[in-house]
Amino acid sequence: MTAQRRPTPHSSIWNSSMRKTLLRAACMAALTFMLSGCGIIDYFYLPPPEDTAQELYESGNDAMREKDYVAAAQAYTRLKDNYPFSPYTIEAELSLADAYFLDEEYPAAAEAYKEFETLHPRHQAIPYVLYQVGMARLKSFISVDRPVNNVQEAYQYFQRLRESYPGTEYAAKAEEHMKECRRLLAERELFIADVYWRTGKYGAAWQRYSFVRDNFKDVPHAVEYATEKANVAYLRHREAQSENIREAREGSWKQWFKWL
Structure with missing residues (x-):
């Protein structure tokens, strides 16, 4: 009758370390998935960041050059409403009137x-x-x-x-x-x-x-x-x-x- 082999202390320590490593890896994978999932949710469900005052002003000016006065008026109106104290606002107010006139x-x-x-x-x-x-x-x-x-x-x-x-x-x-x-x-x-x-x-x-x-x-x-x-x-x-x-x-x- 053959005696069963007892596990050596070295193999027991190795198995315990391996389990901890795998657990850490699993946690990292789960965390990564959750973070990426939040990014996906943000991408599909959260509104995009608003244009800055400068971007709206430049967008309105581009539309004016292209004679798209409706788009220009929309850009200037958004700038005026969203950024009333911007240094671009005064020019946008006058340009808005010009856009209406040209249209x-x-x-x-x-x-x-x-x-x-x-x-x-x-x-x-x-x-x-x-x-x-x-x-x-x-x-x-x-x-x-x-x-x-x-x-x-x-x-x-x-x-x-x-x-x-x-x-x-x-x-x-x-x-x-x-x-x-x-x-x-x-x-x-x-x-x-x-x-x-x-x-x-x-x-x-x-x-x-x-x-x-x-x-x-x-x-x-x-x-x-x-x-x-x-x-x-x-x-x-x-x-x-x-x-x-x-x-x-x-x-x-x-x-x-x-x-x-």
Whole structure:
């Protein structure tokens, strides 16, 4: 009968050391897997880091160069909202207004320029800002048969620019646009006067023509037309008044039909 071999002390120590090594390796593998798993979770489930103010500003400028004004406005708006105290914010606010203007979003552009003036009234770009508000309002004009509030506001901004910053290049440009505004306002008044004329309301027409004649002397063609029409409208108005007086005194021939 063969005796069983007893384990030697050296083999027992080796087995114990091996188990510890394997345990450490398993723990390291598990930890590595967990960390990599967190990275995967972060990658798929956590939002990406936000762009910096500089990145948003450069992105907006790139979009402006590519004439993608919608993307530019989005970048500048994000910069303005997320980084209100960034050194890039002031330029982004002005560039946002420019993006709206170039995209022909004139009401939004005018409001953005106005906001810039309110926030930075002493900024060196204010003459440009006033000019752009005027242009945005002027370009919002549609036709003389629609309200001309935009034209009136455009004239007011051009006038402010000329009076407050007379030596700037934008004041010189404003002069010509003020003339255009006056022409449009005169034509609006003539349009209304002509409507009264066509509908036989000669008294109202005469008043409108007279208003243009007296208040738009800087628009010669409007004054000439209004003067001629005012004279005729006045005569027809007086004739209509005389007819009304006669009918009131003698009765209208139309009343005879009531007896038939």
